[in-house]
Amino acid sequence: MRAGDSNFPTNRRRFLKTAAALSVLGAAGASSRHVRTAAAAEAAPLSPPNEVIQKARAAALEVLQPSQKDLEHGLELHANSLVFESYGFAPRAAVDGQRIAKAMEAGASEAELNDLREELPMIRTATDPAERKEFLEAFRAAGVTCVFQNAGEEGNDPLRLIKRLARFTYATDLLRDELFKAATPDDIVAAKKQNRLCLYFTANGVPLRQQWNHVRDELGFIRVFHQLGIRMMHVTYNRRNVLGDGCGEATDGGLSDFGRAAVAEMNRVGVIVDVAHSGWRTSLEAAQASQQPMVASHTTAAALHRHIRSKPDEVIRAICDTGGLVGICCISGFLGGEGHIGTFLDHIDYVVKKFGADHVAIGTDIAYQSRNAAAEAAKIPKVTGAPRRAPRWEALWPEGSLGGRAAPSLAWTNWPLFTVGLVQRGHSDDVIQKILGGNILRVARAVWESRA
Known part of the structure; x- marks a missing residue:
């Protein structure tokens, strides 16, 4: 579905509201100039997503540091793709x-x-x-x-x-x-x-x-x-x-x-x-x-x-x-x-x-x-004293190939x-x-x- 479709504005609003845009991220550590967008304002009246989703978004924005233009365009494009x-x-x-x-x-x-x-x-x-x-x-x-x-x-x-x-x-x-x-x-x-x-x-x-x-x-x-x-x-x-x-x-x-x-x-x-x-x-x-x-x-x-x-x-x-x-x-x-x-x-x-x-x-x-x-x-x-479960047969991970913290x-x-x-x-x-x-x-x- 392309941005030129007749139902583009409706889909954009639905997505931004469902996702609660990014209006809550200013308090989560992201720079306010990157999150106080028109898209965020549009979503503000609705309940924000849960705190896990909010923190993950803040972590991504901290890395990306998008401009207002790129943020709004990216959200619109995602909603309509x-x-x-x-x-x-x-x-x-x-x-x-x-x-x-x-x-x-x-x-x-x-x-x-x-x-x-x-x-x-x-x-x-x-x-x-x-x-x-x-x-x-x-x-x-x-x-x-x-x-x-x-x-x-x-x-x-x-x-x-x-x-x-x-x-x-x-x-x-x-x-x-x-x-x-x-x-x-x-x-x-x-x-x-x-x-x-x-x-x-x-x-x-x-x-x-x-x-x-x-x-x-x-x-x-x-x-x-x-x-x-x-x-x-x-x-x-x-x-x-x-x-x-x-x-x-x-x-x-x-x-x-x-x-x-x-x-x-x-x-x-x-x-x-x-x-x-x-x-x-x-x-x-x-x-x-x-x-x-x-x-x-x-x-x-x-x-x-x-x-x-x-x-x-x-x-x-x-x-x-x-x-x-x-x-x-x-x-x-x-x-x-x-x-x-x-x-x-x-x-x-x-x-x-x-x-x-x-x-x-x-x-x-x-x-x-x-x-x-x-x-x-x-x-x-x-269960105290229970034997440690052995790795499953299929789970062959050579030493050092699995592990490390997931990036928020x-x-x-x-x-x-x-x-x-x-x-x-x-x-x-x-x-x-x-x-x-x-x-x-x-x-x-x-x-x-x-x-x-």
Whole structure:
């Protein structure tokens, strides 16, 4: 949607009021000359967003220091753009601490408790009124239309993958008047026009039968999960699997013969190939094998900061050659440097200048967390003498590759200020709208329309 559309003023006012613009930031530490704008004045009569969102905005403005002109233009542009995140997480609810405590008292197994810890933040956004209210507040404050939502747990076991998919399907069913599961790219476009929110589902692994009878049989669940709503799949997570090597492995043998068959089947069925967590050689060979646009949905540029989760120029070029893209994430340790919103913008600038504006998106890989999380966690009894939980199989993070504090300026609700930052960097409105959602929408549409 462009600024010239007839409903532009209405949408602008709605967004600025929902986000409470930036009128409250003067008291939060940002320079008043950067926040006392006409846009802020327009929002002033309404209640400001919660203090977590306010503080995050203040942190971003402290880094950006935008002019009044850039701030107002960025907010207007964001409000009227289709914002489609290439990989991320919808805001998360707090767990129900009392429910987990009762389960522990009843003798629930560790597996049952893990299921509860996983399930509750995903479904309580729909089942608990207070969590639902905060969920929608955060989503609206971000000005995001659609998230390519992690809806499949890390790994290849269909029974594990389907649990997370079921939970997000359940939540979107209950929230359907405000948040729905998008089945096609056209659904995402319609959501923007209707001022609704939606999720487009991805899985952190390719579902495999693991019976090893023959290749076609082993890959049969790709179509099944596509029919259930999954539109993108990771080739690997951090560990080596039968398709290829993950980014956490010390050596990278590349894409296996079976991995090539999996890429071909994803191309055929209409599932986007994602190498965000794959090793560099595996990523390169997956791009060379893919006949459809593919992605590294949440990564960084290794040329700016070498990290296991970054991608070197050779890999980025191969991905671009498919018609695909790289999504830049918001994890400070992966970005390097100052690790704040300015560093994040540096990575976007690098990809735009080196590979073209058609090949970059934003996949934050972070989530807004309910303000009730700590209070609910405090209700869960601490078990003295309990053994420390071992890292999960898939969670292979070499020493020093994971950790560090998250930068407040990169909070998920700061999406409007990502746009302001892009305006400051001199990108045209057309380029910014591609980065905000146009590019990943194009890839999603190309892969959807190519399905057999």
